[in-house]
Amino acid sequence: MTSRDTPLGKTSPRIFKISLGLSCNYACEYCSQRFVARNDETNPEDVTGFMESLDSWVLSPPEAIEFWGGEPLVYIKTLRPLAEALRLKFPQARFSVITNGSLLNPQINHWLDDLGFTVSISHDGPGQHVRGPDPLGDPLARQAILELYRRLAPQGRFSFNAMVNRSNQSRAAIQAFFAELTGDPDVMIGEGGFVDAYDDGGRALSLKPEEFHSFRRLAFQEIRQGKAGRISSVRDRTMSFVNSLRFKRPASSLGQKCGMDRSDSIAVDLKGNVLTCQNVSATAAAPNGESHCIGHTSQMQEVALKSATHWSHRKECPGCPVLQVCKGACMFLQGPLWDVSCDNAYSDALPIFAAGIEFLTGLVPVHIEGNLPPDRKDVFGFDGNSADGGVKGKPFPIPVVAA
Template sequence: MWFDLTLEARDGSRHHMRYNSHTSECEGLPLPVEPGVFEPVERVSKSAPLGKSRAPRVLKIQLGLSCNYACSYCNQAVQIGDATVSKLADVAQFLTQLDGWIAQAPEQIELWGGEPFLYWAKIKRLIPALAERFPEVVFSIITNGSLLDREKLDFIEQYDIAIGISHDGPGQHLRGPDPLDDPHKRRWIETLLAERSEKTSFNAVLTREYHDLRALKAWFTEKVGPDVFVGLEGVVNVYDAATAIGTGRFEPAELNSLTRSIFEALAEDPNAFGLGERVDEFYASIQRRRPIEALGQKCGMDSPDAIAVDLRGNVMTCQNTGAKGAHKIGHVADFEAIALDTATHFAFRDECMACPVVQLCKGSCMFLEGDFFKQSCANEFAFNMGILMAAVWHLTGMVVVGVEGG
């Protein structure tokens, strides 16, 4: 699908480029083209569910959805009642079951909560056993950073665990207390940064109230230091009514402000907040002519080689869902019966197939429906349009001021 983009140069003159979001053809950007070979991905839908591979590249282990914070936009909040409650003894059973369904070592193992360090006793049993079994695997944990101590930091070092600290800087109160305001908690976060800066990051979510990336950068520079890496989990998606009428409900002017914030941050620093990788991917998609048929969902959980399980062997849509409700898609004991029947690939959504940033967005959350999806789609469009604008600006020195087509 072709789109006509109007660009404005520094002298005020107008220029045009054409871009096809389905074929990645682009007329007007100075990029050499060397078409690649792409295999089409399987497209999941409720009527055409997909299974999972016994050789997963990414293994996500949900320890439980309990948390000591209560984020106002939490994407797990409506799932807590459907989450299983496991016991410490379930770790041994999980490890025993593992031999029965996993055929080779994953590249990455992620441990998820809720707040994962509320499950410290389970982590201490689980990771050493997994590290012994899969010595080359990369471990990662996303945490709010409030429960760190010397014992945990030594464990993190021993097993070389990458740590992402969820923190929204000036918007942190939307998540809960700021651990950086507590001298004890701050001490351990600073110690972690000092000892493992290359494997530790802060990750922020952009919301209606707080999406100014200059303010975000300034906040972390002042509160933590100029060299700390701050990445973005993205823009808030809408999973419940409270978020729909609250921090996830951007007004049109606020969506424009979000786009401008992303664009300006990347115009100043092409690697700002880790978004340079997204710009580079966009360039590569054009250079290699990546077709839309080769794109899976943004989260990657529609892929057979990414699987989310709890400690009782239940398989879920993703790590943010509970296994006692609609998002249980199977069990590892009956592996061939696993069926991802809770998701919809963006190819089956009209708004995605008529979108100029689909190659960047990749469909938002794959299990959202109705108004929640529409609202999340609007937020994602504004976010990804900022990335597209920055990509064009770095190659042409011109600003995208209009998009027509679709």
């Protein structure tokens, strides 16, 4: 339960995230990395020293190794020798990479397949134009993305990762987009949650108060009509919430949504700097003023995560009804951007909360009692607490259809 006053240490990693650098050939509108101060660029010469250092701090084989950018394929000259050396050293580790897909080609696809990578393509489907450039508009990149899909999807090693924002609210539209693109009704769509606000771009794509209830109604309707069932943030979080009730999972067992508050989840760069997470650099500072460089792999006992705040140290989270769904938004945000991200997260989690309650009881919750602002008590806008007037006195606007 990390905070500046109770910092977390790190151990030999189970989840091992390697940051190659934050360079990217795109500049997406709500990217969490957009304004992060850049460290010195890494290069292929760093790989040997990095590999030689591993025996002193990676004491047992990691379960998963994630290769992060920026855009990781911008760093292909470093990524190739690094991943090949790690595959030799840790033959059983799951490898994964998230890419914008624009730099894929037949040779890289073949290599990713051979090394056993799981690949995720960041793409917002019908809302991609809001996010940034569209690799599907480039015939060669489109061909390469679809070729990689055909290679890896049958083995469950491919997903499109989409994010929801105020200009891309419909998960049903996102799911339909990728089903049509691939011709595969069972296409896997990773992520699928509402964006956090890391800067003004993210804030502009956040829900405005007059949109809270209409978004919740839309999201709930799509979930119970089964139109968002291929999207992992819906499927996984609904079942996780249902199980939290079935098994009385205590809040005290909950970590942060991204898992970077775990001592065995570690993000490092090739210089050995240990980072808050893969989305920051060693030269950047967190909103609480602490460095995002939380130590060095040569002195693991000194690593201290002071840049983050576990949900249990926030004033809003411990009493929040959707805590088991949300798990506390981004752990290093503070101030107004935290407030906006928390509002997004609440409206994002509430339809999943409602779907879970309906799954268990057959009843749809419409009002939550508690020490909450009125627009949070009012689940869908029936109390008349919507900035847009809500749906008070109107018939239940969500058709009753078996999910």
